[in-house]
Amino acid sequence: MDNLISIVGSTCKHVEGNNSLIIFRALKTLTISVLPNLESWHEEDFESVDFPELKTLRIVNCPKLKYVPTHMPLITFLSVSGCSEIKLRQISYLPLLSKLSIELENMSLREPDAFKPPKTLEELTIEGYENVYPLEEEEKQLISCQTRPAIRELNIRTSHCFLSCGPGPSKAVALKFWKYFTAVENLEIWSCDGLVFWPEEELRSLECLKRLHIDSCRNFTGALIAQQQVSSLGDSSSQTLPQSLHHLEVLKISQCPELVQIPVVCSKSLKDLFIRCPKLDIEEMMTHLITNPTGLKKLIIIGSTHWRVWPDNMENLPSLVDLLIGNCPGMESFPPGLQQRLPSLQYLVIIDCPALERRCRSGGDYYHLVSPIPRKDIGRYEPKGKSFLKKLPCIRGS
Secondary structure (H helix, E strand, O other): OOOOOEEEOOEEEOOOOOOEEEOOOOOOEEEEEOOOOOOEEEOOOOOOOOOOOOOEEEEEOOOOOOOOOOOOOOOOEEEEEOOOOOOHHHHOOOOOOOEEEEEOOOHHHOOOEEEOOOOOOOEEEEEOOOOEEEOOOOHHHHHOOOOOOOOOEEEEEOOOOOOOOOOOOOHHHHHHHHHHHOOOOEEEEEOOOOOOOOOHHHHOOOOOOOEEEEEOOOOOOOOOHHHHHHOOOOOHHHOOOOHHHOOOOEEEEEOOOOOOOOOOOOOOOOOEEEEEOOOOOHHHHHHHHOOOOOOOOEEEEEOOOOOOOOOOOHHHOOOOOEEEEEOOOOOOOOOHHHHHHHHHOOEEEEEOOHHHHHHHOOOOOOHHHHOOOOEEEEOOOOOOOOOHHHHOHHHHOO
């Protein structure tokens, strides 16, 4: 079917009458895949609904297709990838769409596109967002609760929608993009090399944000833009909590090789913290985390090869139940405050930390403290090619 150019709808006209025959009356899921010459959908009768029960539409690797069909208004899930000609503007008007996954290719080489998430949208995954601007609308309408999308989950991949010194949208355009996401509770940012500073202004509109995951952003430092202007990067006195993150419960930052600080670890609402970034000063981060008693329940630190010292006041983690330390060979002991917490833990993992492993095994200094822990993995071996991290319940739940 490589030569297919146009898809005709499923409604057939009777020769002797005006009634329509709907062929795929019960079809709920439709996948259009690998049609390199497909250009259009044939839509003679825009008032007819060709697929009255269709809820899910996936379009994959149709590089010449320029638009999604408008005669499928009941779609609730739309996935588009490998379709570089499709315009975002028309997706904005799908009336019942609740879940959208769209991969945008070569956006920088195309004319600017426009996008406004449908008001019904609850989950959005967008990849390759660039050279796109929000649809113009009155400012009063933008801030109205009645016109805001109901998006609860937002996943951004390889996109330029952040304020930075590099290529990307203007400040005004970027901030308009983020104003659509006031209801977002779960935000994931993957492989966005345009993310350099902590996205304080971008996240300010996310008033309901509870879970934030930043992964594989090569240039992300975690520094505040304002901080760069008034202090050196290592000045801990300027680590202030961005106003938008007072409800943050889960923070996961992984595979960001330039990350050197996190300005949100002092959030009183924070319950889960996952860090896997080699340059981050863990001692400094922990110092800010435990300045006052915190409600943190799960702490995971992986790959901090230069980390050797815990801060004082580790007793300020009264709610801690899960602790994982992996590939931190310089860490040799627990401070007294944390030793007091060990018997109360529900899950303890220590892997690739030789000195700590010895202390926690039979005959070690901490063996009597870790023995009461219901679940524990101390130096467990896994064959090559298998990631022990993915198998651990405390990782899967992060």
